[in-house]
Amino acid sequence: EPEVTQTPSHQVTQMGQEVILRCVPISNHLYFYWYRQILGQKVEFLVSFYNNEISEKSEIFDDQFSVERPDGSNFTLKIRSTKLEDSAMYFCASNPGQVPTGYTFGSGTRLTVV
Amino acid sequence: GQQVMQIPQYQHVQEGEDFTTYCNSSTTLSNIQWYKQRPGGHPVFLIQLVKSGEVKKQKRLTFQFGEAKKNSSLHITATQTTDVGTYFCAGPLGGGADGLTFGKGTHLIIQP
Numbered sequence: 001e002p003e004v005t006q007t008p009s010h011q012v013t014q015m016g017q018e019v020i021l022r023c024v025p026i027s028n029h030l031y032f033y034w035y036r037q038i039l040g041q042k043v044e045f046l047v048s049f050y051n052n053e054i055s056e057k058s059e060i061f062d063d064q065f066s067v068e069r070p071d072g073s074n075f076t077l078k079i080r081s082t083k084l085e086d087s088a089m090y091f092c093a094s095n096p097g098q099v100p101t102g103y104t105f106g107s108g109t110r111l112t113v114v
Numbered sequence: 115g116q117q118v119m120q121i122p123q124y125q126h127v128q129e130g131e132d133f134t135t136y137c138n139s140s141t142t143l144s145n146i147q148w149y150k151q152r153p154g155g156h157p158v159f160l161i162q163l164v165k166s167g168e169v170k171k172q173k174r175l176t177f178q179f180g181e182a183k184k185n186s187s188l189h190i191t192a193t194q195t196t197d198v199g200t201y202f203c204a205g206p207l208g209g210g211a212d213g214l215t216f217g218k219g220t221h222l223i224i225q226p
């Protein structure tokens with residue numbers, strides 16, 4: 001079964017440093033997403049991406065965040081200057097997009113800001 | 115903004131007992147989705163409900179979508195240890211394939 005692949009599985013960074021989280025969505029999917037989940041809490045929408053541009057973003061997705069699809073397969077989330085409160089599990093997801101259907105999530109990157 | 119509320123937050127059951135989690139939205143939903151997240155894992159899509167009053171079954175799992183399309187439930191019959199995890203409902207933020215608003219989830223804990 002096709003998978004969404006995320007790397008790294010765990011990233012530790014110092015406060016103020018930039019991090020890039022990487023995702024390879026399912027190849028024939030058209031919509032890509034980033035979500036985050038603070039430990040023990042609900043999954044929160046960050047941003048959706050379609051046709052090489054941001055489709056929608058949440059209040060969490062401020063100027064410190066950016067997304068990019070640098071080539072035909074990778075989809076990245078960059079956090080410019082990490083804060084302690086950015087520590088969370090970050091999930092990439094993709095969706096075929098033609099009709100509403102379930103989202104396929106990657107296994108996540110656990111980001112720890114120290 | 116749209117809110118999706120889910121109860122209970124935690125549910126302890128004995129293995130073999132039934133389990134139900136309830137989801138309510140502040141607005142009418144075009145569809146509702148259910149996900150399961152095992153401890154330490156990622157959300158895994160279970161099902162999508164689209165029609166008013168829809169009922170769908172997957173083996174021991176029964177999903178319902180309310181007539182007003184503002185509430186939903188997931189019922190598990192005769193729980194097994196493999197059912198352990200957190201069950202989330204999620205509604206679309208907007209139309210098309212926009213992102214999802216998740217409920218806080220119900221943590222199912224099963225005592226053998």
